[in-house]
Amino acid sequence: MNNxxxxxxxxxxxxxxxLEKLYVPTLWSGLKVTFRHFWNTLFRGKVVTMxxxxxxxxxxxxxxxxxxxxxxxxxxxxxxxxxxxxxVCPPKAIRITPPGPAVDPTTGNVEKxxxxxxxxxxxCIFCGFCQEVCPEEAIFLQKDYSLTGVSRSExxxxxxxxxxxxxxxxxxxxxxxxxxxxARKQDAFKxx
Amino acid sequence: MSTPTTAELKPAPPPVExxxxxxxxxxxxxxxxxxxxxxxxxxxxxxxxxxxxxxxVPHYCYHPKLPIAGNCRMCLIEFGTPMMGPDRKPVLNExxxxxxxxxxxxxxxxxxxxxxxxxxxxSPGMELYPSSAATKQMREAVLESLLIxxxxxCPICDQAGECKLQEYSVEHGxxxxxxxxxKVHKPKxxxxxxxxxxxxxxxxxxxxxxxxxxxxxxxxALGIVxxxxxxxxxxxxxxxxxNNYSLNTVDLCPVGALTSKDFRFQMRVWFLKExxxxxxxxGTGCNIxxxxxxxxxxxFEPRQNDAVNGPWMCDHGRLxxxxxxxEDRLSTVISTRTGSGTWTGVLAEVAEVLRNAPKGSVxxxxxxxxxxxxxxLLNKLAVLCGAITDSIAREGQGDALLVSPDKNPNSxxxxxxxxxxxxxxxxxxxxxxxIRNGQIKTLVVFGEDVTRHGLxxxxxxxxxxxxxxxxxxxxxxxxxxxxxxGCAHIEKRGTFVxxxxxxxxxxxxxxxxxxxxxxxxxxxxxxxxxxxxxxxKSLEGLFNQMAKDTPAFAGLEWSRxxxxxxxxxL
Numbered sequence: 105m106n107n108x109x110x111x112x113x114x115x116x117x118x119x120x121x122x123l124e125k126l127y128v129p130t131l132w133s134g135l136k137v138t139f140r141h142f143w144n145t146l147f148r149g150k151v152v153t154m155x156x157x158x159x160x161x162x163x164x165x166x167x168x169x170x171x172x173x174x175x176x177x178x179x180x181x182x183x184x185x186x187x188x189x190x191x192v193c194p195p196k197a198i199r200i201t202p203p204g205p206a207v208d209p210t211t212g213n214v215e216k217x218x219x220x221x222x223x224x225x226x227x228c229i230f231c232g233f234c235q236e237v238c239p240e241e242a243i244f245l246q247k248d249y250s251l252t253g254v255s256r257s258e259x260x261x262x263x264x265x266x267x268x269x270x271x272x273x274x275x276x277x278x279x280x281x282x283x284x285x286x287a288r289k290q291d292a293f294k295x296x
Numbered sequence: 297m298s299t300p301t302t303a304e305l306k307p308a309p310p311p312v313e314x315x316x317x318x319x320x321x322x323x324x325x326x327x328x329x330x331x332x333x334x335x336x337x338x339x340x341x342x343x344x345x346x347x348x349x350x351x352x353v354p355h356y357c358y359h360p361k362l363p364i365a366g367n368c369r370m371c372l373i374e375f376g377t378p379m380m381g382p383d384r385k386p387v388l389n390e391x392x393x394x395x396x397x398x399x400x401x402x403x404x405x406x407x408x409x410x411x412x413x414x415x416x417x418x419s420p421g422m423e424l425y426p427s428s429a430a431t432k433q434m435r436e437a438v439l440e441s442l443l444i445x446x447x448x449x450c451p452i453c454d455q456a457g458e459c460k461l462q463e464y465s466v467e468h469g470x471x472x473x474x475x476x477x478x479k480v481h482k483p484k485x486x487x488x489x490x491x492x493x494x495x496x497x498x499x500x501x502x503x504x505x506x507x508x509x510x511x512x513x514x515x516x517a518l519g520i521v522x523x524x525x526x527x528x529x530x531x532x533x534x535x536x537x538x539n540n541y542s543l544n545t546v547d548l549c550p551v552g553a554l555t556s557k558d559f560r561f562q563m564r565v566w567f568l569k570e571x572x573x574x575x576x577x578x579g580t581g582c583n584i585x586x587x588x589x590x591x592x593x594x595x596f597e598p599r600q601n602d603a604v605n606g607p608w609m610c611d612h613g614r615l616x617x618x619x620x621x622x623e624d625r626l627s628t629v630i631s632t633r634t635g636s637g638t639w640t641g642v643l644a645e646v647a648e649v650l651r652n653a654p655k656g657s658v659x660x661x662x663x664x665x666x667x668x669x670x671x672x673l674l675n676k677l678a679v680l681c682g683a684i685t686d687s688i689a690r691e692g693q694g695d696a697l698l699v700s701p702d703k704n705p706n707s708x709x710x711x712x713x714x715x716x717x718x719x720x721x722x723x724x725x726x727x728x729x730x731i732r733n734g735q736i737k738t739l740v741v742f743g744e745d746v747t748r749h750g751l752x753x754x755x756x757x758x759x760x761x762x763x764x765x766x767x768x769x770x771x772x773x774x775x776x777x778x779x780x781x782g783c784a785h786i787e788k789r790g791t792f793v794x795x796x797x798x799x800x801x802x803x804x805x806x807x808x809x810x811x812x813x814x815x816x817x818x819x820x821x822x823x824x825x826x827x828x829x830x831x832x833k834s835l836e837g838l839f840n841q842m843a844k845d846t847p848a849f850a851g852l853e854w855s856r857x858x859x860x861x862x863x864x865x866l
Contacts, residue, residue: 186451187564205560207485215485216452216561239451283447287481 163247168230170248171223172270173263174241176278181267182242185218189234189243197227198234213284221263225251241275315340318423319349326418333361339417342424343371346413351426354435354464356442356550357502358414361607363511368442368502370464372410372434375399378421386421396423410434435468443473445480445525446551447497455552457565461500480525488518488530489537491557491611492546496528499553505529505545512608513541513697529553541697543611547597558615559595563587568594571805572859574792576665576785577613578692579702581794583860584609586617586786586805593617593786593806601860604798610699617786620806624769626781627810633777639811643818646778647825649738649761650681658683659727659736661751662715663743664690664704666815667790668799668849669835671706671713672842673819674742678715680826683740684730686723687716688749700795705785708793708866712848724750731755738763742815743782745770765815781812788814789835791857793864799852800861 123129144150154161163169176182190198201220211217232245248269253259261269314325326345329337341364346353356368376396379387387395399409408430418424425431442461450456482496501520506529510516517537521530531537546556568587575582575596582605587595596617598609631642650658658681662674678685687710694701710716716723728751730736737760739751747753747770756762756775764776767784785792787808791801808814816838820830832838836854843849848864856862 184452185561186456187567188451191564191566202561202563204562205557213484214452283481286478290478290481 157250160250163249167247167249168232168245170225170230170251170269171228171232171234171243171245172248172261173221173243173266174270174273175267177272177274178281179272180214181217181263182240182273183218183221184214184216184240184242185221186216186239188237188239192233192237194231194233195227195229197224197229198222199224212280213287214280218263221266222260223266224260226256226259240279241273241277244270244273246270315418315420315422317345317418317421319346319351320425320427321423322349324349333359333363342373342375342411342413342416342418342422345418346373346424346426353413353426354460354468355414356460356500357504359504359548361512362504362507362548364415365503365507366412366415368500369412369438370435370442371413372431372438373413374408374410374425374428374430374434375416376423376425377419394421396421398425408434432468435464436470439465439469440474442500443469444475445482445497446500447479449498453495453498453552454555454560454565455498455549459552460550482526482528486530488554489542491615492537492542493555493557493560494529495553495555498551499529500551501527501529502550504548504550505554508545508548509537509539509542513539513544515539515541518545540610540612540695540699541608543614544598544608547607556595563589563594569805571803572599573786573802573805574705574800575609575613575616576705576792577610577616577703578694579700579704579707579795580605580698581705581792581798581800582609582613582698583800584614588806591806593621599859603860603863604794604796604800605698608698610695610697612699619768620784620786621809622768625809625812626766626769626773626779627808627812628779629781629811630779631777632779637811639813639818639821642778642780643822643825646763646780647822649763649778650677650822651826653681653738653761655682656684657735657737658740659723659730659738660685660715660740661724661727661742661744661746661749662687662710662740664688664707664710664720665743665785666706666709667785667788667792668706668709668713669790669838669842670742670815670819671709671715672846673816673823673830673838674740675714676823676828677740677819677826680823680828681738684723684727684736685715686727687720688724688744688746689720702795705794706792708795708797709791712793712864712866713842713846721749727751728755731758734758737761741765741772741776743767745772747771747775767812780815780818781808781810782815783808783812787812788816790814790816791839793866797864797866798861799849799857799864801854801857801859 141152173183185200185202187200190200199222200218203216203219230245234243235245313328315328316323316325326340326348328340330340330344332338343353343358353371353373355371357365358371376398379395379397381387389395401407401409484495484497486494486496488494506518509518517531517535518529520527522528543556546554567589569589571586573584573586575584583599583601584596585599596614598605598607600607628637629639629642630637631645633645636642660678660683662671662685664687690703691701692703710720727736739759740763742765753771762776763778764773765780765782766773767782773779785802786805789804791799793799823830832841839854843852
């Protein structure tokens with residue numbers, strides 16, 4: 105106890121000058137800022153506030169907003185239902201229903217896509233782990249930060265909604281297309 | 297209560313001939329021979345010796361229960377043997393220890409030459425280096441070669457999470473690929489049989505599936521076709537890979553080439569909660585691991601028990617789980633007399649009926665699908681009411697490998713607990729006659745549709761009281777006056793005795809639906825209502841009590857059964 109007390113450093117309070125004790129100069133310097141903004145807003149049209157929600161803030165690049173699913177340039181759902189995001193999601197906001205055993209001819213060589221994909225936006229903490237873990241570049245944190253609804257169930261976004269909000273991702277890597285093209289080329293190859 | 301342990305009874309094992317070797321510089325005595333896949337003694341291999349030293353040698357094609365192929369090369373390790381002089385005498389170091397000649401390539405004495413640990417026998421004085429730099433380099437090279445044409449489609453592969461290629465790549469592989477050429481494309485989504493889907497691109501050609509189906513299942517259906525990097529697994533032309541053991545190849549496949557159509561794209565394996573249980577489809581009682589997520593059963597996999605099923609199980613038993621969670625499963629407790637729908641109400645009514653029943657007016661038909669503990673309690677109930685009891689035999693087709701002709705999982709439990717001492721089902725005609733002539737007024741049925749076994753609907757309609765417990769609806773449950781929804785074995789704990797007299801316990805994998813409760817729970821309450829309070833609080837207590845009261849189980853305790861079960865005297 106004593107040792108702890110001995111280690112304490114005492115900071116001496118500086119004595120205020122007469123003017124400082126009056127507080128009037130400090131008040132005046134604050135009021136100057138207020139009056140400057142008042143003048144600028146009223147007569148020079150320089151607005152510092154926004155009419156939210158009619159006006160919205162332009163979010164910077166790399167902002168972590170709500171995660172949405174994206175499609176590729178061929179209108180294909182990029183998600184393959186690998187469920188890594190569901191596994192990594194800290195608040196357990198994501199729930200994926202895998203497609204099951206039936207062979208879906210429309211998936212082509214990708215074989216698999218989610219039957220259902222739900223994100224509970226009330227649980228989501230916008231951490232971005234889902235985007236980081238995704239091996240298919242199928243989910244991205246986008247710029248929406250203000251999500252509202254009138255019921256809890258409305259805040260669980262399903263696959264349709266997430267894809268509609270997510271839009272198209274134009275990435276240079278088209279893994280599955282490249283694989284399919286390669287396989288086609290090999291099939292078509294006829295040795296002399 | 298003292299029971300002689302098995303160790304005391306057994307005579308001392310004959311001395312095992314051992315060989316002294318060194319593994320990573322540590323001296324070790326290993327037996328000269330070890331049982332091979334069929335149990336015959338064979339010279340101990342390097343892989344087995346390393347395992348005894350506590351070092352796992354990575355492997356794909358080697359499996360302890362399959363003949364050795366030695367084709368994947370993953371288990372290559374560096375080794376050395378005692379150097380021999382021209383006079384065939386060991387060359388010694390200065391300190392007198394034998395000089396070891398490390399194995400090297402014939403014309404490159406600086407490069408280590410590995411040997412496949414799965415098929416190379418050890419010899420006296422041999423030194424194994426499973427952790428040396430050269431061994432590591434060999435593993436890296438083998439993995440690189442295996443990954444050349446691998447499609448790397450782990451995100452859509454069902455094996456991801458339990459894939460040996462993934463595991464070894466992380467553990468022994470290189471971080472990046474040097475392969476820049478186009479990969480060879482092979483057939484994908486190949487329909488190999490009614491239960492198996494094949495992806496040839498993922499295959500590492502270990503031939504485990506071929507050896508299993510040829511040598512264990514006895515159905516030589518698979519083979520490798522095409523040459524070089526176009527090698528691929530295929531079924532014999534015009535044939536389906538459809539034997540009753542085909543799904544074992546899915547477990548055997550170290551990669552995602554063979555996948556189960558039933559489990560395909562159902563759930564990633566890391567979400568599954570795995571429970572040690574048993575298969576209840578026939579009397580063999582194969583040990584299984586039940587995989588479930590969020591109370592939904594998704595797959596059964598065999599769990600190795602060399603005293604019962606080895607590492608295998610049949611496809612029929614493996615896929616026989618869907619009925620448990622059917623939509624129409626019984627989930628409400630009902631008394632049609634008063635319309636009561638609570639356990640307390642219905643059990644009180646049942647107790648009233650049984651208490652007032654005159655001796656000889658009660659009969660019980662108890663299924664051999666109930667656990668020993670339940671049969672024990674039901675037998676107590678029968679003694680209390682002076683009831684006549686019987687069970688129903690269920691015969692079917694068996695096979696030479698695992699499937700038993702007895703389709704009840706607990707026929708021996710029925711005999712050992714005293715529900716049916718002799719042949720099952722011989723009392724049924726007596727019960728039917730008793731009901732017809734008005735002597736039997738109350739029938740208790742557990743887990744059987746008696747309308748299909750000699751007590752037809754018109755017989756049941758003569759009863760005053762029909763008390764039924766079951767899992768799925770049938771004609772008997774429809775006619776029940778008191779319906780007590782029970783549990784499938786996968787929804788409760790308990791023990792079965794298989795056809796060979798092995799007592800095995802199983803754990804609860806999923807919650808029962810609705811009102812359904814384990815039978816032993818409400819049977820204990822029923823006995824209490826009838827003035828015979830039981831002093832068990834849990835299934836463990838009930839089992840220990842049953843073991844005390846039943847001669848066949850004398851000396852057993854729940855905590856001492858273990859995961860693999862114990863043999864009891866039939």
